[in-house]
Amino acid sequence: MATGISASRFATAAPINRQLGVTVEIGGIPILLESDDADFCALLGQRYAGFVNPSAAPTCQFEIHLHPAVQSAPQDARSRRGWVRQSANPYSIDAMLRIVHSLVLAEEGGFLVHAASGVRNGRAFVFAGISGAGKTTIARLAPPDATVLTDEISYIRKSGNGYHAYGTPFAGELARVGANLMAPLEALYLLDKGPDNRIEPVAEPLAASALLRNVLFFAHDPKLVKRVFESVIEFVSSVPVAQLIFTPDERAWELIP
């Protein structure tokens, strides 16, 4: 399975399959990134360490053609194959993965959202907010018994009657890849820094509009826009959403069960 090209250079990660590529599995959705450049594959393996799964059958695959400063990502939705032309920077792949995952999730009632998330006592908590709202701060303040899933982009999938939050490698200022695990979603908090720590109820329509502002969405297809809108309405109808006002110290997590 693995060629060993990366194993010699990055002992913990970077399995590369026969076609020279790296299968990155985020949120249980494996995406094969094909490249004939072994060094770039090794970089990808390192970038997505913890999320590389060479044995997963890819949901979709992309050929990556390295080319300085040019970037485009056409995708055939039906064949779930596409190609990307980009510079040899693994972080450019981040943007492409966010787009692909947001489209895949939109079809099934989930979404990517600008939010930190963590798992405590087997339940996931999501902390949504725009840049500066405190996502990295709340992640940094996580107590030892909590596991950080991400400090930047949270991954929400629908499952049966509820939702699960998954860890992502998309990091903000924490600059640390999230834990690759998932847990049933207990609550979503809209972050706001304040003089004290408290949780305030939020009416559903306000919760929905706040969440919609933070959901990552790239499609201009009206059908998908409607789908994302409906997903958010359904989410707000079934998951507790409240405002978390917090001061930037460890007491903030005392409110999180």
Place this chain on the structure above:
Amino acid sequence: MSEKYISRSNSVAARVLGGEMMIMSAADSTLFTLSEVGTAIWEAADGRTPLSEIVQRHVCAEFDVPAEDAYRDAETFVEELAGQGILSISDEPVADPDPPAREGL
């Protein structure tokens, strides 16, 4: 005074949440939240019922508002929604039946 007929746009998604009608324009992702009265008018905007009748039946009767005030407010309201592209106003009944006011999942 000529009659007005109002129809909901096809390119919106609309759902009631917490008692409020939330509408998203699929064209530009703009979000609108309607009040109770606004929701009543929106739900009745089938393109066939004259606005005066909608106001009479769904606003005056249900919210105890004088007819003249209610109609004037309703006109302003529907013109606003039309300006946002989520509703259209016509001088004649619209032939095609409209999609349901609330779309199911």
